[in-house]
Amino acid sequence: MKSFGYTKAVLVTIGILLISALLFFLQKLVGLETLRETILKSGPLGPLVFIFFMFLSHVLAPIQGAPFYFLSFAIYGKWTLIYTHIAYLLSSVVNFWIARKFGRNIVIKLVGRASMQKIDHISVHEGVKALLIMRFFQGWINDFISYAAGLTAMKFSTYYIISFLAPLPWTILTFLFFDQVPQETAFFWALALGGTFFIIPPIYYFLHHKFSKGKISHTT
Template sequence: MVSKLKNSKYLSILITVIVFLIIYLLGRTIPQETIKRLIEDAGPLGPFVFILLSLLTYVVAPLSSVPLLFVGFYAFGKTVVIYSVFAAFISSIINFLIARKWGRSIVKKFLGEREMEKIDKLAQNYGLPALFLLRLFQGGIHDFISYAAGLTQIKFSSYILVTILGMIPGAIVWYFVSGRVNDPTSFLALNFALILISTILLAVGSLVHKRIKR
């Protein structure tokens, strides 16, 4: 079972990379306005489809939202940030409830053995202050935080409140900074930079917290 989960994980990563490369190459060979027009032809359902696909990448952790962000920026500009944050919030509820209702075994099936180790480490140190800091500097571990919280005794109402408060600052920064870029490649580079900064800040904060506890 573990080997099958690992194989499916690697397959998901491979598919994500291939899709991203195809989209990237299309972006280099086809004018941006042409691709944007094709996506916008989906009509009013465009944002809904984007949010739905984003939810899938957040719930099934090995999947990546990078290709979606790339295409989304073509279609919606910096408004894609609003759609992405909304999808992230909805998935934080779904992931929490999945972990709370069905426990560790079902989460493991979604994530695999290696990712489950991250969940266990997060769950061991959970509390509302820790949750707030994790949400504030969540970087690329949004889905893991949600699953981990569901495996703790945190009340759902408290979880939602802290999640909202923790996500707002990053969402505001992401939205306004995204207004300074003009193409999907720059948008993705900005996204990776923000994730890297958040990850570094979270790591430094965790290290300082451990030293203070000593």
């Protein structure tokens, strides 16, 4: 069982790296100018359009937000970090209350049964410490964390204070130092940083699951 868990963790890490490499290749293939022309068609409403689609990608988990994210970076640069944070704050409220008010059945319809297994896993462990770690290193799984928290007995005030404050340090630092990174390497470093933040929460949960005294069960 231990070797299986280790193998699974390695495969997940390799998968993340391959996806990051593929996105980098596609960005080079399509080019920033094509992405820029697409988003410019929205005019001054461009940021609102981006926030709206990122919000949808967080609420409807199967919708991938990465294309919108890279599209926005092509034209808005570091301000994409702020726009993404706004979308995240909005979706965090909606997802939490959808899960809290309507329960598992509606969440399954929004994210699918396969994704529900991940939500079940997170909700079993969800606590202040776990939420703090997940929010600080939230990567691209904000939707699952929000739904999972809504399925627990955690107070909304506690959940939202942590959700609001935990991502701020790295968001602000990245925003402030973004212009110090050469433009030709900015995309690479964004992928590297994003990939690092992406794999830390799964590793944490893997270790927490491995050394937890309690048993974890998933029902769908």
